[in-house]
Amino acid sequence: MSERKPVADWRTDWDHLDPAWRDDPYPIWAELRQRWPIAQTGRFEGAYLPTRYADVKAIAYDTEHFSARRVVVRDQYLDTLMPAPPITSDPPNHKPEKRSMLPFSTPRSMLKIEPKTRVICNDLIDGFIANGQCDAAQAYTRHIPVRVIAQMLGVDPADGDLLIKWITQILELGVSDDDSFVAGMTEMTHYFHAEVAKRQNNPTDDLIGEMMRAEFDGQPWEPERVIGALRLLMIAGIDTTWSGIGFCLWHLARYPEDCQRLRNVLQLMPLAIDDGCDRGMAKAHSIIRTYWPRDLVAGHGSRTTITTV
Numbered sequence: 001m002s003e004r005k006p007v008a009d010w011r012t013d014w015d016h017l018d019p020a021w022r023d024d025p026y027p028i029w030a031e032l033r034q035r036w037p038i039a040q041t042g043r044f045e046g047a048y049l050p051t052r053y054a055d056v057k058a059i060a061y062d063t064e065h066f067s068a069r070r071v072v073v074r075d076q077y078l079d080t081l082m083p084a085p086p087i088t089s090d091p092p093n094h095k096p097e098k099r100s101m102l103p104f105s106t107p108r109s110m111l112k113i114e115p116k117t118r119v120i121c122n123d124l125i126d127g128f129i130a131n132g133q134c135d136a137a138q139a140y141t142r143h144i145p146v147r148v149i150a151q152m153l154g155v156d157p158a159d160g161d162l163l164i165k166w167i168t169q170i171l172e173l174g175v176s177d178d179d180s181f182v183a184g185m186t187e188m189t190h191y192f193h194a195e196v197a198k199r200q201n202n203p204t205d206d207l208i209g210e211m212m213r214a215e216f217d218g219q220p221w222e223p224e225r226v227i228g229a230l231r232l233l234m235i236a237g238i239d240t241t242w243s244g245i246g247f248c249l250w251h252l253a254r255y256p257e258d259c260q261r262l263r264n265v266l267q268l269m270p271l272a273i274d275d276g277c278d279r280g281m282a283k284a285h286s287i288i289r290t291y292w293p294r295d296l297v298a299g300h301g302s303r304t305t306i307t308t309v
């Protein structure tokens, strides 16, 4: 993996992997929005970065000209598409696919997993409380979503380290390292194939089992669609939440006065969580995604993506 060149000019050379973006993206976005609302870069095989809501919305809804099929912004794009429905689906598939996943994501189904999530968090805290300190990201944050999602999917909780490895290979190293991306995606796909195969004759009531029973156009989802959706749940559900939780803790550790305010007024907790997740995500590279002009997804024309924050 080569060293990244520092950004020379955010208007013509933007890079969301630059340390300045990672440390504090807000002033960069604010200046671009005001003075250069659609920035460009020669990196990522050429990409535009619209920063105003109206432009982002116009592109996201213009499904006639732009496709959602490639999501992750990469230094070099691989020829193979790795579908992860519904996020990589265009109309007419996107809506029915999303609809068939909704029953697993209602507030009521989330409430059902709350007690187990509390147990997971308490167990992790028990692991370091006697030391009086810990590396919160390593010892706490990154294990929570992995264990919760492993439980929802119905896979072996002992596979948590594997899931962490794949997310790191795909979303952290994989953005600029093709081998790492392909290795993570391939291993994860094989893993889900095996999980689906196990359930073919022994249906389960976990999320994998439910997705195998989900219907699309009146037919059960074919295995490839189930596996693609599992890839998405793994990536969308883990990287986002560990960034959000990590950011909240990091902020509270740096600003003890905010920590005290939260202790004094516990009703502020939902607001603090919302804000923390939002800011944590803004620093994570996963907040940025591409829309490719439709003809380019098919491999023709110049390779210029539209990337939105």
Ligand code: HEM
Pocket: 086, 087, 088, 098, 232, 233, 236, 237, 238, 240, 241, 244, 277, 278, 281, 287, 289
């Ligand atoms: C703090 C936590 C989270 C944040 C901030 C977040 C954020 C987002 C964002 C911004 C998108 C839209 C991406 C785009 O279209 O460009 C998205 C899509 C999605 N997320 Fe999350 N997410 C979080 C947690 C989760 C979890 C826990 C799951 C499931 C286990 C999940 C599943 C999905 C799915 C399935 C989509 C695709 C929806 C579609 O294509 O219409 N997310 N998320």
